[in-house]
Amino acid sequence: MFAQNTLSLDSIISIIKANNPELKVYQERMKSQDALVSGASAWMAPMLGIGTFMTPYNNFSRAGNQQDGSIMLVAEQKIANKSKIRANEAYLKAQSNITAQLNAESFNDLRALARSNYYDVLTIEKSINYLSKNLLVLQNLKKLSEIRYTYNKAGLAQIYSMQAKIYEIENQITSAKANLEIGKIKLNTLMNRDKYLDFQIDTALSFKTYIIQNNLNETVNNRSSIKLVNEQINSINLENKMIATEAKPEFSVQFNHMQTYNTVNPNQFSLMGSLSIPIAPWAAKSYQSKLKANQFEVAAMQFQKENVTNNLLGLIATQQKHLMHMQMELDTYKDKILPTMQKSYEVLLLNYQENKEELTTVLTAFKELNDSELVYLMKLNEYYQTLTEYERNVEQ
Incomplete structure (x- = not known):
């Protein structure tokens, strides 16, 4: 893939x-979060203990058959509450959904950056082509003037002025080529490959018009930034369900075995079940405060979603109007201004060749045409940069 000479925007x-x-x-973070889900159904590890039971302090100073008490072995297991397991599992599953939307938002930003840099490179290459063409015209015009100078039909000052303009365009080409290399380095960086690897872009890319989004509300609701807020709200709601399970009791079973120190007394055991009472007022404060805090957090995120939606709707509507007027301006440049200036320059050049016009007039017309062509490219790049931001705001 990297070895190809020409890269389209889609391939980049x-x-x-x-x-x-x-x-x-x-x-990788999503894989990490998904891996945690499999552990949601785990129980608490069993507890094992050892100690003495009803043993006098002076017990071991007595003869073996006169010793009292026992050595006690303890085993305890907390029994997992199924509702807690299900709530915890649902909460953990939601975390990777949040990361997936962060990934989509990050890709949207990178895609917009790639488009921006690609359009920069595209317009720079077009400007180099414009400047190279105009440089050739100036060089030929200078040769013509030098020939005419030998016949006293052109001034030396005009030839020097033309040479200065040639130097100026050569300098513009050098600057444009430097910016072209910088643009390619930026694209290579985004593609995570050798920063100085050269490639060509598809300069035959046709003029791209924007697509009007009629249902802006649906468009905005499908944006990754809005989906991210939705997933975050869903995560908090699932966390609330998980916190609410703290009000449910927990069970545990404990088995104790007492091995007596003498052979006279029998061995003993005890089996005990226990139940927690989390609804006790002094215990309930903890999870109740968490639930209340999360309710405020959800309300805050709903307002955040409303704010993001409102700003996006306004921004998209503004960009649509802006793009419409920019496209009209570009059409005027392309269909009217540049062709008219080109014809004016060609007529003046023909008159100069027929000794009906001064060279300074021709050079002035040439400079105006050259400047207008560069202004057109600048406006074209501005259009593409605005289009990039517009697409970033309407795409998922």
Whole structure:
């Protein structure tokens, strides 16, 4: 995959999805959280103990058959409450859902960053093509002026002025090539590969128009940022169910075996069951305060969701209007302004070749055309950057 010379935007995004280490962090974290679920049904470990039972202090100073008391072996097991196990399991399962939405949000950010850098590289390459074409025109025009100079039909100052413009465009090309390399380094970094690995992008990419989202509420509700808040709220609700199980009693069984120190007294045992009473007022305060705190937290997150939704709806609506006007402006540049300026320049150049126009007038028209072409590319990049943010806000 890395050996190919030309990379489309979709292929770069696919490589990022497969190789970017930021996404791998979330993927491994989800595996970790899923692994915890299998342990949710575990019981408490059994307790074993050993000690003495009803043994006098001076017991071991007596003869063996006169010793009292016993050595006691203790085994205790808490019996797991099934409702607690189910609540804990559901809560643990919800954690990986939160991480999955964090992963989706992170991928959405990386995808937007990849698009932004890709469009930067695309417009830079287009500007290099524009500048290279204009450089060739200037060089040919300079040669023509030098020939005309030998016949006293062109001024030396005009030739020097033209040479200065050639240097200026060469400098612009050098700067653009440096920015092109920087853009490729950024893309290589996102793809997690050799930062200086060269590649070509698909410069034949057609002009991309934005897609109007008619049902903005549905679009926003499908966003990973909104789903993340929903999963966090669900997690807190499941945590509340888990906390509520603390009000349920817990059972435990204890078995004691007493082995007497002499052979006269019989061995003894005891079997005891115990039951916790968590609804006692002094014990209930703990889980009741947790439940109340989580209820406030859920309310806060509902307002957070409302705030995020409101901001996204406003932002998307604003970006749609902005993109519509930017597209109209680009169409005007492409269909009217640039063709008209190109024709004006060509007419002036023809008049100059026929000795009907001054070179300075031709150079002024050429500079205006060159500047307008670069302004068009700048506006095109602004459009693509706005489109990138728009797509980031409407995509999952």
